[in-house]
Amino acid sequence: MTGFSSPCGACKFLRRRCVNGCVFAPHFCHEQGAAHFAAIHKVFGASNASKLLTSLPATDRREAAVTISYEAQARQHDPVYGCVAHIFALQQQVVNLQAQLESLKAQEPVQGYTNTCSVSSPEEDSMKAKVMACQT
Known part of the structure; x- marks a missing residue:
């Protein structure tokens, strides 16, 4: 009570x-x-x-x-799937994010060679640091 x-x-x-x-x-x-x-x-x-x-x-x-x-x-x-629909959506989101991460990993070496002469901004440096942190 x-x-x-x-x-x-x-x-x-x-x-x-x-x-x-x-x-x-x-x-x-x-x-x-x-x-x-x-x-x-x-x-x-x-x-x-x-x-x-x-x-x-x-x-x-x-x-x-x-x-x-x-x-x-x-x-x-969702009377048919219930909470399983949310689980499926989260699993698909994980798959999509893993594919996106692999794509970024594949692009990084190519961009590293093209950006050697350019000056990067603090935002770009921060973004690169975040990508590098995700790779480890």
Whole structure:
């Protein structure tokens, strides 16, 4: 229970009295918790979420509640892939950045020969230092 009269977000959403020892109270605040819990309730069900949280050690419950909330919101946004769509997008971003890095590595020796006579600006020196740091 979060206070004397205000229920946690989960109990507020479920329209029930928040009792001492409520498994949801530490993880779903009164203000924003109801919106987060609504997604969890719709996707997984309150009973399943409660069973999952109570089966975990108290030290892992905070992270589990955040993860369940994220997964439920992702599933509502993308019913087919859920959070896996975000994982795929991040993996593709890694592949693209690795290809871009390889391209920059391949261009650096060529540019090194063409820029031997030119004077570089501090921004160019800074950028070259960043590229060199990425290569190591």
